[in-house]
Every structure is written in structure tokens, then in C-alpha cells.
Amino acid sequence: MIVRRKLDKIPDAIGKTLSLFPEDELYRNYKYSAYVTNLNVGMTEVWKLYRMRGDAENRIKELKADFGADSFNLNSFYGTEIALILSMLSYNLMSIFRLFVLQEKTQRTLSTLRFRTFNIGAYFQRIKGELKLVIALVKRRRKWFSSLWNYPFELPLEISTA
Secondary structure, three states: OEEEEEOOOOOOOOOEOOOOOOOOHHHHOEEEEEOOOOOOOOHHHHHHHHHHHHHHHHHHHHHHHHOOOOOOOOOOHHHHHHHHHHHHHHHHHHHHHHHHHHOOOOOOOHHHHHHHHHOOOEEEEEEOOEEEEEEOOOHHHHHHHHHHHOOOOOOOOOOOOO
């Protein structure tokens, strides 16, 4: 199956531009993708299925790059299993943080979140007998940062101890 996407409608379309005829206007304005499958479903379903799979590959890349999922092979099976479980737990906690606290349309990677949210210089200062945390943020980021912690939210799940 071949998918052809017009670049002026979708400028960041996935696929490749055909380089056999680069001067030809017809080929220069499109990106092409090829899919080979043995599934017995329609072409639209195959295309949708592989689009979702592409996002899964982005998550795997993020696990490897930001959560150390490619370098925790330990001497024991159980040690490796615990490292994998902790890596997945930390990924899921960051996903919950992204979903419920940040509420952004674009899903940022952990390294971006770490830079924007956690790696911020700060110091304590005593003001009128009370310790105040002074955070070093430029003015344009202060409103965004303080809004992260200023709203109540409830998780849409029930935690059971049974």
C-alpha cells in the first residue's frame, strides 16, 4: 500500500519525497509512505494502525533516552526486573504529571519537563522571621510556573486498599 500526502496541506507529513525526479512539480509537492502487511483489513485501517504504532515507537525512544531503559542490564534477573519496573513507574508518574498538571496539547519529553519544571535555581531567604523560597524564573515563565500548583484537581480514578 502506498500513501501519498500533499505537503501544502500537511507540511510536517511523515514519509519521503521521491528523489528520482526532484525537478518534477508532481513529486516535489508530496511525501510518500509504503506499507507492506499481511493483515486482512482495509487500507484505511492499516494506515490508522501504523500511525498509532509510530507514536508507540516515540514512547520507546523516550524511555531509552530519558529514563535509562536501554542501559540497566544488571547481573541478576530480579535486579533487571526491578530496574525495569521502576523505570516504567517513573514514566507513568511523569505521564500523569503531564496529563493532569501541565495539561498541554503537546506532549513534552522528560528532558524538556526537567528543564522547564524541575531544574530551576532557588534559595531560601528569611523574611520577617519566616523562610521563603525564592525561585529564579524570568517574568514570562513565573505565571506559568505558579499556575502549575495553584489549582485543585482530582484524579479520575478510585484507589482501593482492598
